Amino acid sequence: MFAPQKTGRRSLLVTSATVLTLSVTAPAALAAPTPPASPSATPPAGMSTLGGARLGMAGTQVDLAPGVPVLPKDLTARSWIVSDAESGEVLAAHNAHWRLPPASTLKMLFADTVLPRFPKGTRHKVVPSDLAGMGVGSSVVGIKEGRSYTVHDLWLGVFLRSGNDAVHVLSAMNGGVRQTVEDMQDHAEQLQALDTHVVSPDGYDAPEQVSSAYDLTLFARSGLQKKDFRDYCSTVRAPFGSSEIQNTNRLLSGDSDVPVYQGIAGVKNGNTTHAGATFTGVAERGGKVLLVTVMNPEKREHNEVYKETAKLFDWGFQAAGKVAPVGVLVPPRSAAQPTAPPSGGPATGEAAAGTGGSGSKPVASATAGTGSGVGTALAVAGGLLVLLGGGAFLVNRRWPLPDLMRRRTRS
DSSP states (O other): OOOOOOOOOOOEEEOSOEEEETTOOOOSOSOOOOOOSSOOSSOOSOOOOTTOGGGGSSSEEOBOOTTOOOOOTTOOEEEEEEEETTTOEEEEEESTTOOBOOGGGGHHHHHHHHGGGSOTTOEEEOOGGGGTTOOTTOOOOOOOTTOEEEHHHHHHHHHHHOOHHHHHHHHHHTTOHHHHHHHHHHHHHHTTOTTOBOSOTTOOOOTTOBBOHHHHHHHHHHHTTSHHHHHHHTOOEEEETTEEEEOOOHHHHOBTTBOOOTTEEEEEEEEETTTEEEEEEEEEETTEEEEEEEEEESSOOTTHHHHHHHHHHHHHHHHTTTSBOSEEOOOOGGGOOOBOOTTOOSOBSHHHHTOOOOOOOOOTTOOOOOOOOBOOOEEETTEEEEEESBOSEEEOSOOSHHHHHHHHHHO
16 A cells, blocks of 8 residues: 655746757657666666756766855755756756656646646536545545535645645546546646656556656746746645645645745645655745755655755755756747757757757746846757757746745734
8 A cells, every 4th residue: 555645926938949959869758667666776777868968867967166065965865956947957966867756746747737727716516436546545635525616726735735636626627537647648748858657647656657857847847837836836825625724845834843945935745655755846045946856865754855855955046156057957849949050051949859849839828927038058068058049938027935925924
């Protein structure tokens, strides 16, 4: 039996430009091998190099230089990544493309896929079939058959309590679990999250269900473009039925051994027997917005995934602007378009990156916003990253942090 899942000022905008890796090798297929009964303690010899050759290398990748702080020495996670949410630069990584069970952090992909499809005021009466097929020991928010819930309430259940019951009800509204899994897989491919293979929409342990720290970061970055996504993932507590629920993201809500992290604004946590503890967080400090993903710390201390995430955030805010990036977060396929090089040679674009697709429109249903910024060429060992046009993901001055602080003050 699996253990229960313990999950608990700015809007991101896609523009038409993109960072392209000339030496990228994308996985041949989305499907991943069946995870063994106990995940290997070492990463595979060959991992994806999407985003830069160094991201496909095993072990820690970072370019330390004078003025750059050293990484924390007591990190035990099998995989982690620290990136700049604005520029997409990967500041440091450890086995970034290692395909591992994601647990409930996969709900970020579920939300990014399904959230735009139903107005939050829509009501749905739950029938028995809506809750069928949930895994034994699933985390739940307490959805009851025969009762009606608003879509808004269901999403609170997903983000705050990581309720698999809420996920299954929303999946039923979306045409069923099978259809939702297909939709999520299609969206993962659109986001170029090619390490991910979706089997269940809630992230419950399942054979062949895998993702990576790199892909989970792509899901968070895409989801954070949507205002509703930002609002839900930054909510500390909210009424649900006749009671109140609190977010199980301990960097957001705090715990006895984990203080609320300064500047935290989401995103999603997860925990299962097979996946261990997983977490993706976003935080803002001093004008910088960072994303950190941590998967399966070896140290089994209470709240260890949050402690290691906080250490990586601390390092990232000190290192930002000083450390040379080791890779980049690629944009969605829809954000890329072929661009002719100055030399007049053949156009480069997604075909050069081996990813296919075309078009320059933003991700579907992304919240519109404003932003500005230009790219910089990054020389990365093993591959030259070329920024064509303007920045692929830009951040404007609106972010959920002020609202988050007001909610805490009222509480």
